[in-house]
Amino acid sequence: MSTTGASADPLAALGSLPGVPRAVESVRKAVDRVYGHRVMRRRSNEVTSEAALRGSRGSAALSGADWALEEVRRRTDFSGDDEARVVGAALRLTAEAGQLLSIWRQSPLRVLARLHLVAAASADDRVGRPRQGGESVEEPLIELPLPGASEVNGRLEGLSELVVVGGTAPALVTAAVVHGELLALRPFTSHNGLVARAAERIVLVGSGLDPKSVCAAEVGHAELGRAAYLAALDGYVSGTPEGVGAWISHCGRAIELGARESTAVCEALQRGAA
Numbered sequence: 001m002s003t004t005g006a007s008a009d010p011l012a013a014l015g016s017l018p019g020v021p022r023a024v025e026s027v028r029k030a031v032d033r034v035y036g037h038r039v040m041r042r043r044s045n046e047v048t049s050e051a052a053l054r055g056s057r058g059s060a061a062l063s064g065a066d067w068a069l070e071e072v073r074r075r076t077d078f079s080g081d082d083e084a085r086v087v088g089a090a091l092r093l094t095a096e097a098g099q100l101l102s103i104w105r106q107s108p109l110r111v112l113a114r115l116h117l118v119a120a121a122s123a124d125d126r127v128g129r130p131r132q133g134g135e136s137v138e139e140p141l142i143e144l145p146l147p148g149a150s151e152v153n154g155r156l157e158g159l160s161e162l163v164v165v166g167g168t169a170p171a172l173v174t175a176a177v178v179h180g181e182l183l184a185l186r187p188f189t190s191h192n193g194l195v196a197r198a199a200e201r202i203v204l205v206g207s208g209l210d211p212k213s214v215c216a217a218e219v220g221h222a223e224l225g226r227a228a229y230l231a232a233l234d235g236y237v238s239g240t241p242e243g244v245g246a247w248i249s250h251c252g253r254a255i256e257l258g259a260r261e262s263t264a265v266c267e268a269l270q271r272g273a274a
Helices: 010-014 020-035 038-062 069-074 082-097 108-120 149-165 171-185 192-206 217-224 226-238 241-271
Strands: none
Touching: 010 171, 010 241, 020 171, 020 241, 038 069, 038 082, 038 192, 038 217, 038 226, 038 241, 082 108, 082 192, 108 149, 108 192, 149 171, 171 192, 171 226, 171 241, 192 217, 217 226, 217 241, 226 241
């Protein structure tokens, strides 16, 4: 990942990969539909809160804690076992992400460190910093080869540079690349999937595509399923135009499903059923 070379905006070129223009257009239409709902004009805060809860549940499910929504809603103790701690971490990350938007464009690495600190909720000295050589990673659901610490640091710096410089790439493309890079690198010793999905949310909100954070991509990723998620990630890691395009399109479909979920929430609120 670098901004040097033939193109000063390498992410923009990804917008023309196979299937990506169609995905960008479909996402835009899905987002416009939910934002155009009459409930969003009066009760958008309620929709945002519900999307946050459902997004947290979806992200936790992809990290191995597939709880029913009502279980997440009613629980107050998230320290009892491993699954409860995963759900608690997802909830904390969703709440924290909204506080980090202004910092993201200036210092993405600082935001990522903060997200890991919030997710881990531990005094371990490995928390809140990229892993060092020889440190293992606890991410059992992702079995891709693990890049070395020096590669991780270089690619994180490149990713940070791309975010800070900005460019003309569609929000979907940037969000998908941030998400995919963090999953591929697994820069922290734990909670990388949760952090990657929280970072995707930050990009979508901060870009202006989803300013009220009602189109929770995590909902869609969970609905599409872990197998499809990992298969699409394999495509991203392959680096081929088809593979990277398929990953971006997969992320786009997840956003569309998140938007559909919030449209259903709007309909329920309108009927007085939620």
